[in-house]
Amino acid sequence: MTEFTKLMLRLPTEAKTFVQNEARINGSSQNSEIIRCIRERMEKLQTERMPEMAGKMKSAI
Structure with missing residues (x-):
């Protein structure tokens, strides 16, 4: 299961x-x-x- 961390962002x-x-266009x-x-x-x-690590990174995301 993915763990989440809160982040305040400006x-x-x-x-x-x-x-x-983008959220509106993508319905997200x-x-x-x-x-x-x-x-991305x-x-x-x-x-x-x-x-050589690109494939491994994709599976982790």
Whole structure:
């Protein structure tokens, strides 16, 4: 089971608007959109830094 940790987050207005719009378009919560963005970034960096680990990272997310 996934563990969760709370995080207080301050966003620039344009970032908050982006998250709100993406959540509305995708029918999801703003929290889910932020998590999606973070996971996409994590996967991208993992692929760039260590391509052989990319598959393992995907399964952990």
